[in-house]
Structure formats: C-alpha cells, structure tokens
Amino acid sequence: MLSPLPSAKAMVPFVSVENMMRLVHHLGVETVLAELADAIEADFRRWESFDKTPRVASHSRDGVIELMPTSDGSVYSFKYVNGHPKNTVDGLQTVTAFGLLAEVSTGYPVLLTEMTLLTALRTAATSAMAARHLAPKSTRTMTMIGNGAQAEFQALAMKAVCGIDTVRLYDIDPRATEKTVQNLAGFDLKVVACRSAQEAIEGAEIITTCTADKQFATILTDNMVGAGVHINAIGGDCPGKTELHRDILKRSDVFVEFPPQTRIEGEIQQMAPDFPVVELWKVVTGAAPGRRDAKQITLFDSVGFAIEDFSALRYVRERLSGTDFYQNLDMIADPDDPRDLFGMLQRAK
Amino acid sequence: MLSPLPSAKAMVPFVSVENMMRLVHHLGVETVLAELADAIEADFRRWESFDKTPRVASHSRDGVIELMPTSDGSVYSFKYVNGHPKNTVDGLQTVTAFGLLAEVSTGYPVLLTEMTLLTALRTAATSAMAARHLAPKSTRTMTMIGNGAQAEFQALAMKAVCGIDTVRLYDIDPRATEKTVQNLAGFDLKVVACRSAQEAIEGAEIITTCTADKQFATILTDNMVGAGVHINAIGGDCPGKTELHRDILKRSDVFVEFPPQTRIEGEIQQMAPDFPVVELWKVVTGAAPGRRDAKQITLFDSVGFAIEDFSALRYVRERLSGTDFYQNLDMIADPDDPRDLFGMLQRAK
Structure with missing residues (x-):
C-alpha cells in the first residue's frame, strides 16, 4: 500500500484533556489564570477589530448545544459547547467543550483542543x-x-x-x-x-x-x-x-x-x-x-x-510551542495536486 | 503520575483522512456513493423534522469559513468547511472540512471525522x-x-x-x-x-x-x-x-x-x-x-x-461499527464527580 504521508499543513495539533492538564501543571495553574486574564484583556482592548455574532444555539428539552465563532481577520476560532444541567444525574459533565483555531487566509485549522478545562480556566x-x-x-x-x-x-x-x-x-x-x-x-x-x-x-x-x-x-x-x-x-x-x-x-x-x-x-x-x-x-x-x-x-x-475563547485558544497555541503536549491529527486531505482529491483516494488503495 | 484513565463517554471516535480512505475502499467507492444517495434521500424525506438554519459564514478577502449545524432532535451535527479559491496557487485545497456528530440528550460528541473527502462524496x-x-x-x-x-x-x-x-x-x-x-x-x-x-x-x-x-x-x-x-x-x-x-x-x-x-x-x-x-x-x-x-x-x-452532512456523518458512524478505521480521542473531560473538574486536574499532577 502506497500510503500518502500527510504534509505538515495537513496535520492539526490536537490537545487532549490529559495534555491540557499536563500543560496547565507545567506552567502552574495560577500562572495560567493570570496570563489568560492578560490575554483576554488584550483582546478586549481591540474589541472593535473582531467579528462578533451571538452564539448559534440548538436548544432541546434537556439542554443546549452551541457554536461560538469569532475572528480578528487574521485568526478564526470557534468553540463547541453544550449545557445539560441534568447530565450530572448520569455522572456526566454539565458543560463539555472543544475548540478550534484556523488561519483566515487559507481556512486551514491550526489547533484543535479540548475546552472543558480551558473554558473553566478562561471563565475564571x-x-x-x-x-x-x-x-x-x-x-x-x-x-x-x-x-x-x-x-x-x-x-x-x-x-x-x-x-x-x-x-x-x-x-x-x-x-x-x-x-x-x-x-x-x-x-x-x-x-x-x-x-x-x-x-x-x-x-x-x-x-x-x-x-x-x-x-x-x-x-x-x-x-x-x-x-x-x-x-x-x-x-x-x-x-x-x-x-x-x-x-x-x-x-x-x-x-x-x-x-x-x-x-x-x-x-x-x-x-x-x-x-x-x-x-x-x-x-x-x-x-x-x-x-x-x-x-x-x-x-x-x-x-x-467567543472572544474569550479566541484569547484562550491563542494562548494555548503559543504555550504549546516547544512542548510535546499535543498530538498531530491527520484531519485535512492534502493531495499533491489540490484538484486531484480522487487520485489521492485511488493511490491509497 | 496518577493519570486518570478516560471513560468510554470521554472518548470520541476520530476518522482521519487515511482512515476515511480505508473505509471507502473497504466498502467500495461506488457502493459508498449509492448508499450515501439513499441515506440523504431518506433524510430529505423527513426534512420537516430537522432544525434548519442558514450556515454561519465568516467571509474574508481570500475566502470563507463556515459552520453548518443541524439536528433532528435526537442527533446533532455540524460541519466546519472553508472555501478559498486561491489556495490552489499555494498547493492547498480550495475546500477542506471536518465534521462532528453529538447526542442531543447529553451534548456529548460521538464522532469527529475529516470531511474533505466525505464532502466530495456527499456532494456527488x-x-x-x-x-x-x-x-x-x-x-x-x-x-x-x-x-x-x-x-x-x-x-x-x-x-x-x-x-x-x-x-x-x-x-x-x-x-x-x-x-x-x-x-x-x-x-x-x-x-x-x-x-x-x-x-x-x-x-x-x-x-x-x-x-x-x-x-x-x-x-x-x-x-x-x-x-x-x-x-x-x-x-x-x-x-x-x-x-x-x-x-x-x-x-x-x-x-x-x-x-x-x-x-x-x-x-x-x-x-x-x-x-x-x-x-x-x-x-x-x-x-x-x-x-x-x-x-x-x-x-x-x-x-x-447541513442535512446532507448530517446524513453522511450518520452513514459513516454506522459503517464504522465493527471496523478499526478510527482512533479514540481523549476530548471530553470526565471527572468521577462532574462537579469536581478541579480535583481531576489536581490528581493528574
């Protein structure tokens, strides 16, 4: 099998819950909270440069699932987050979340991360x-x-x-x-x-x-x-x-x-x-x-x-640099010739 | 280090580009296209049972990044997709995508997958x-x-x-x-x-x-x-x-x-x-x-x-069953006591 090796662009760094916990302990939880507060304040200072839209909510009997996108024209982010108060009865989290950063110029994702912990940190x-x-x-x-x-x-x-x-x-x-x-x-x-x-x-x-x-x-x-x-x-x-x-x-x-x-x-x-x-x-x-x-x-x-999530995602991306607190996900199809998606599929046979 | 082992609920099956290609070849590309057409038709037949909302688009000079959510009240899906016509000049894909399925009753994700290939398949x-x-x-x-x-x-x-x-x-x-x-x-x-x-x-x-x-x-x-x-x-x-x-x-x-x-x-x-x-x-x-x-x-x-993506995501989830064309991602924080997120973080130290 001639397996097409994904290029760097095709790989999206992913921060699991375990790696997020490792990153937080590596930096120190109080340091993370203080640096996050500064990162969020810096983005509030340039509030007018962000695309702002109310979150996109899908309500149901037991809770809500929301998408929270924003962009500063250079970086795009969104968070997926649910809110299900009754989840605790079944031993599940009321709120779970994950988030993504992407380059506005190409639309390519550059970070995927758990955000249950990160949301708790950025909210505080x-x-x-x-x-x-x-x-x-x-x-x-x-x-x-x-x-x-x-x-x-x-x-x-x-x-x-x-x-x-x-x-x-x-x-x-x-x-x-x-x-x-x-x-x-x-x-x-x-x-x-x-x-x-x-x-x-x-x-x-x-x-x-x-x-x-x-x-x-x-x-x-x-x-x-x-x-x-x-x-x-x-x-x-x-x-x-x-x-x-x-x-x-x-x-x-x-x-x-x-x-x-x-x-x-x-x-x-x-x-x-x-x-x-x-x-x-x-x-x-x-x-x-x-x-x-x-x-x-x-x-x-x-x-x-959403801008608070944007700040938190950017902060995590910066702090990941030079660490091994992530794994690369083969998430983006990346044929040698962009028009030849089908050829990539055939060659993988 | 006492690393908390994530429970099954905390694990989200992820289908990489390579695994999507393996799944398609395992089933046969023409079979996938025919079965997808039937799956999409079945969901068009119950069109009125879906939450429908125009996609949430973030436009920029070079392209667009979109989120396409929908739900049938039992299953929620969304797709992230970009469209950047100039990407081909840099050897990148014009359109890349990934998608997610979640349970409406808990808000917990149940599938994350590449959707560049899957979108090409569902569009056709x-x-x-x-x-x-x-x-x-x-x-x-x-x-x-x-x-x-x-x-x-x-x-x-x-x-x-x-x-x-x-x-x-x-x-x-x-x-x-x-x-x-x-x-x-x-x-x-x-x-x-x-x-x-x-x-x-x-x-x-x-x-x-x-x-x-x-x-x-x-x-x-x-x-x-x-x-x-x-x-x-x-x-x-x-x-x-x-x-x-x-x-x-x-x-x-x-x-x-x-x-x-x-x-x-x-x-x-x-x-x-x-x-x-x-x-x-x-x-x-x-x-x-x-x-x-x-x-x-x-x-x-x-x-x-979005409903076409919903159908495609559900189809992939069904067809994944019994195969090993996915990996489990530790994406959802899952403390023993849902209120004790901080305790989970501390115990991971």
Whole structure:
C-alpha cells in the first residue's frame, strides 16, 4: 500500500484533556489564570477589530448545544459547547467543550483542543479581569455561592489577578462546599465554609454566584447586598436561567460582554430591552468608567463570549510551542495536486 | 503520575483522512456513493423534522469559513468547511472540512471525522439523488464542465445511482481534463475529453457545472442549453459566484435545497427574491412534481446543505461499527464527580 504521508499543513495539533492538564501543571495553574486574564484583556482592548455574532444555539428539552465563532481577520476560532444541567444525574459533565483555531487566509485549522478545562480556566480569568477593573480597591475576600466545577478556578483566578486572600463558600449541597475546601488546601488561601448565603457574604468585597439550575432562581435577594460590593454573576447564562433578584440589578451598575447576547442570556433578561449597561471592553480601553466610588455596586453580568475563547485558544497555541503536549491529527486531505482529491483516494488503495 | 484513565463517554471516535480512505475502499467507492444517495434521500424525506438554519459564514478577502449545524432532535451535527479559491496557487485545497456528530440528550460528541473527502462524496451523492428524480428517463450521458476535485465523484455517483455510461469532460485547463480521464480509467465508463463546453454538451442528458472561480461567470450561455436536459449546477455556491447565464434560469424549473440559503448563495442570487423554485425534499416526498415532460429543462441549483452532512456523518458512524478505521480521542473531560473538574486536574499532577 502506497500510503500518502500527510504534509505538515495537513496535520492539526490536537490537545487532549490529559495534555491540557499536563500543560496547565507545567506552567502552574495560577500562572495560567493570570496570563489568560492578560490575554483576554488584550483582546478586549481591540474589541472593535473582531467579528462578533451571538452564539448559534440548538436548544432541546434537556439542554443546549452551541457554536461560538469569532475572528480578528487574521485568526478564526470557534468553540463547541453544550449545557445539560441534568447530565450530572448520569455522572456526566454539565458543560463539555472543544475548540478550534484556523488561519483566515487559507481556512486551514491550526489547533484543535479540548475546552472543558480551558473554558473553566478562561471563565475564571475573565471574571478576574473584570474584577480587576470593577471590584473595590484592596479587595481581600470573595464569596463563592455555588461550589460546583467553576468554584476553585474562580478562587484561584481572583487570588492570582486581584490578590484576594480569603474565600467564603456556600452551596445548598454541603458536599460541594466540602469538595471545594479540600481542593483549595495548599493554595495559601483562607477558605471558610458557610452554612447560608447570608453568612457567606459577610465582609466580602466580591460576591460570585455560579449555580447550575436551568431556571429563574434567586440566589441573592436585594437585602443581602450591601453598598460597595462587586457582584460577579456567572450562573445566569441562558434564556430562563438567572440568579439575582431584579431589584439588585436596579441598584447596580451593570457591565456586560456583548449586549445582544447578554440581553437574551444574562441576568438582564429580567429587565427592559433598554436597561442601561456598560460594555466591559469600554472600561478596559478607558472609554467608559469602571468603578467610580466606594459605595457603588458593580455587577458583571457574565455569560461568556467567543472572544474569550479566541484569547484562550491563542494562548494555548503559543504555550504549546516547544512542548510535546499535543498530538498531530491527520484531519485535512492534502493531495499533491489540490484538484486531484480522487487520485489521492485511488493511490491509497 | 496518577493519570486518570478516560471513560468510554470521554472518548470520541476520530476518522482521519487515511482512515476515511480505508473505509471507502473497504466498502467500495461506488457502493459508498449509492448508499450515501439513499441515506440523504431518506433524510430529505423527513426534512420537516430537522432544525434548519442558514450556515454561519465568516467571509474574508481570500475566502470563507463556515459552520453548518443541524439536528433532528435526537442527533446533532455540524460541519466546519472553508472555501478559498486561491489556495490552489499555494498547493492547498480550495475546500477542506471536518465534521462532528453529538447526542442531543447529553451534548456529548460521538464522532469527529475529516470531511474533505466525505464532502466530495456527499456532494456527488446529493447531485445523483436529485438527478434520479429530475433527469430524463434512461439518461446515458453526463457532461462535466469543470474537471477539478469534484469531477470523478460526480461521474461515479451518476453511474452508480442513475446508470450513466458516458462522461464528456471539459475544463479551461486541459491538464484537469487529462487528470480526470486518467482517474476514471477502469471504472467501466466511456470518458470523452472535449475541447470546448459546446462540444462537451453534445448528446448529454445531464450537464454538471462545477468550476471554482469566486466570481460571476458564464460557463453556460442560453443558446448552449437544449430542451429536455437536466442541469446540475454545483459551482455557484456563495455570494458573488455563479456559473449560468440568467436566461437559462428563466427557461428552467429550478429545484433547490433550502431556499433562504440558495437565494443568497446559488445561481438564483441573480434573480428576483420571489423567483419561483421548488424545494427538492418536496419532490422526494411526492408533494411536488419533479420532471413532468421530456422537453422540460430541470435545474438543480445546489449549494450544499447541513442535512446532507448530517446524513453522511450518520452513514459513516454506522459503517464504522465493527471496523478499526478510527482512533479514540481523549476530548471530553470526565471527572468521577462532574462537579469536581478541579480535583481531576489536581490528581493528574
């Protein structure tokens, strides 16, 4: 058999889950979170150079499958991601993802990678990047309500980027809190398990909500939120799924990633279509103010946006260079003569 | 190192280009084309059960990158495909592609595969399936104008599905025709190389146009097309790219895959938005007539649609069963406790 050896162009580097974990440990998880926050901030600074489109969602009874593409004119990326809250009942992940980078000039893929872990990392890095601009000065304590798969990543990103030293945890399931306490041991953070959301928010400058129910919920009520805090609302991220009482939104300055998407998927889906929001990229560039005073309640209504995945994919591609944390996939047919696809097939016989 | 062994759910079967070629030879290329035509026809018959959305295109100076998702409520698929006409100058493929199947109920991917070859196969199978309904009875001869990567697949699909025995070839580049003549040797087809499009269409019941220029072109003019032929127009498949003079469209009954997409990308982009077309799936189900008489000019204005990829991906998945023409990719993070993604990362250290 004369097997056609694929050329370099035909090979797509693939980062498996195992290789992603090796890469993260090779670099250090806090380093990765801090560098990702910087990479995302750099791309938010050039927000206007990106093709932006709301994600393409395929909804079903049990969940959603989404494609999130973007491009800066030179590099194209997309992420495949699902959200199936009931998956945990069967021992499956609620959210799994993979992503791809391609060259705009040729359309050829240049990286395929798992993105379940990478999404967890970039989501936390985005929260921390936003908090760097919006949280009170000299923030020390974050409350984490919802101690699921995102909890530790949030805690470590806020430590690496914003310098917090204390995390206060609450979850309706004490086992989730226990898991998070155990996982955060050895990271030089004071970790406090709390028995109620009310207790958890005591003394915190940052309140992060990240619960998984696909329904309108009220994780925080208005009377729980004092002046001066920064709320990092992660869990309200699809139609019908919110975490905050709408009265909190009315008292807050609300910052979002991409308004057309957030108005459908974020906390502000509870509000009128003209409810005022500030685009986070404008805060990053200085075009809009972030936190103005110590009493202001800032709220990052985060739903996740394709540009954050783009930044994360580019970051992984850069950091892969010189390592062996990938394998080459023979994914692109590459005949000697591009018009001779059939000849390539015949010669492989 | 305590490396977490991924579970079966976390593993995604991947079909490389080499394995796709092995699978096709294992089954036989004409068998694959005939079975694909049947699989696509079966899905056209249940057209109304699919989620349909125009492809999500990212256009740039040199080409386009597209995502083509669809779902039947039980299985989800998407294809990544680029179109970069200038790629051939650098020895790259104009079109490359890969695709994915996932379970709607969990969002978990169940197949990742190269689709450059598979798209060539399904495009030809779709053309042949359409011709089975639209071409004159006892069709013997097909003309192929444009002898690029799609040419041999079209010829063999029309042979396997419609029973043609003669192919007449023309390309502005005689080397493309010569390549096609060589590749079709041994397939029990009479192959005639012609020196002009005019010469090529003599005596043909089916005229297939499949040229690659990204521009408005006129491969066929009105006076070239006689009564009773079936035109299989493949090459006009993105905004600004057509192959037929508009007068031909006026004399033809035009059949399309998905009107909202074809009106933007197909030959009918030259016509008014209300130019009458028939949806091919209605012909397949019997809800609309196909060919009514021997003098009628039928025209399949094909741009390629996500459901054809869905059918092809499902077909490959079925045919993979019991073979070793795939490798398992560790693509989905799969912690023992779904909420303990961070713990999985830590334990891999």
